[in-house]
Amino acid sequence: MADFIVAIELGSSKITGIAGKKNLDGSIKVLAVVKEDATSCIRKGVVNNIDKTVQALGNVIKKLENILKTKIARVYVGVNGQSIRSEKNIIVKQLPADTKVTVDMVNGLMDANRSMQYPDQEILDAVTQEYKVDNQLQVDPTGFICSRLEGNFLNILWRKSFYRNLNRCFENAGIAIAEMYLSPLALADAVLTDAERRGGCVLVDLGAETTTISVYYRDILRHLAVIPLGSNNITKDLTSLQMEDKTAEEMKLKYASAYTDSNEIDMEKTYPIDHDRSIDMPKFVEIVEARLQEIIENAWHQVPDEFMGKLLGGIVLTGGGSNMKNIDKAFKILTHTDKVRIAGSVTTTIISKSPTITAKDGTMCTVLGLLAKGNMNCAGSEISDTLFQNEQPANEPPVQPVTHTTTENGKGIIKTEAEKAAEEAAKRKQEEEEERRRQQEAEEEEEQRRKKRENSWFHKAVNGLKTFGRKMIEEEEDEK
Known part of the structure; x- marks a missing residue:
C-alpha cells in the first residue's frame, strides 16, 4: 500500500496541493505538486464562492491522484487570509x-x-504567553505555591463566516481533513531558526x-x-x-525594484509597454x-512597541514578494533594521526534481511547512489502469476524527466544525x-x-411518645 502525506494550502489567490514522503533521516521527498488558480473564488485568502472553491479543490485532488495513481483518503489543510x-x-x-x-488549575485557565x-x-488557536504566579512570571507554573494565578494568552481570531465557509467547502467536496493548521504558524516552524525565534524576529x-x-x-x-496588501497591488x-x-x-x-538609489535612476531611460x-x-x-x-510601513506598524529594539533575529522575508530586487534593502532602510534575511526555502531538507520546488523562491514555503507537520498516511486505495478502473473501489475504513486536547493550545491546530460539534456534544453529555x-448523590445523602434521623435516640423518643399518645387516646375511646 502507498504511503504519503498530502497538504493543501489556500493561498491569497491560488490553491496549492502537494504530496510527499518523509524519510528516516528527516528529509522529505516531494512526489507531486499541483496548483489551481482560485482568483474567481478566493480573494485575499478568503473563500467568497463556495461552489467554485469546491470545484477547485476537487481539481487539485484529482490532479494529485492522477500523478500518484492512488486515491487520497485525507489531507492536511493550511488556513490563512484577511481578517486573521x-x-x-x-x-x-x-x-x-x-x-x-x-495541572488541572492550568488547564482550567486555558479552558476559560x-x-x-x-x-x-x-x-482558531490560543497561544500561551506566560503565567504570573503572584508577581513572578513563569512558563510552567505547575508546582509553585501562590494565592493568585494569572494566565496570559494570545488568541488568534478569524471571522466566523470565513471559518464556516472553509469547512463547508471541504465537506461539500468530500475531502476528509486529517488536520487543519494555521498557515502562519506552520510557515514559522518551517523557515525560522531556533536562534531567530528565541532572540526575537519578525x-x-x-x-x-x-x-x-x-x-x-x-x-x-x-x-x-x-494586512490586505500584496504584490498584486503594485500590478x-x-x-x-x-x-x-x-x-x-x-x-x-x-523591471521592478523595491529600492533604487537616486544615482541609478536614468532620467532618459524608458521601459516599453x-x-x-x-x-x-x-x-x-x-x-x-x-x-x-x-x-513595508504597514507591516512594520504591526510590531508591538514593547518589542521594538529587542528583536535580535531581525526580519525574515518569504513568499513570492520576497523575490523582488532589493526587497531586503528596502526593508532595512524603511524599518531601520540591519538584520534582514530572505527565506527562499524551508530548513528541512527537501528532495524534488520539480522546478516549482527547486526554484526556492519562497512561494512553496508554507505548503512545505504543512507537509512537514503531517504524520498520518493520506493514501487510500490504488487507482487501477485496467479496463475495470471505473468500477467502484472497495469500501475503505472511515477516517477516524482527530481529537484535540487542551495541551495542544498554541500549536496552530484548528478544530474543524465536525470536531467542535463532537466536542460540544461530549461536553454536554459529560455535564448531563x-x-x-x-442528583443521585443528593438523593443518597x-x-x-433520613435513616440517621430514624435511628437517632431523639427520633425514637418522639416516635415512642407519639405511639404512647395514640394508645392512650385509643384506650380512652374504648372506655367510652
Missing part, C-alpha cells in the same frame, strides 16, 4: 493562601480562555494579495496580523498607465516604490452525567440523613 488577527487576553484565578498550582466570546469572531510573508506578519520573542508567538498601480494586467505583471517581474508606448524609468520607479513603502451524579 491576534488578541491578548488575561484570565485570573484567586486561590487560598499557600495553594500549590496543579478558550471559552471567551468575540463578536463575529472565531478563536516573519513577513509577502503574498499576492495579503501580507502576513508574525512576531516572535523568546520562542513564543507574540503577535499575528494579516494594479501599473495598470493605471493604461495597460492590461498581464502586461503590468510582466513589467513588474522584469507595447510596440507604440513606453514609460519613463523615474515614473515607473515612483509607482513601484510608493506601493512597496506602504506595504455530572448533573445526574450530583438525603436518604442517609
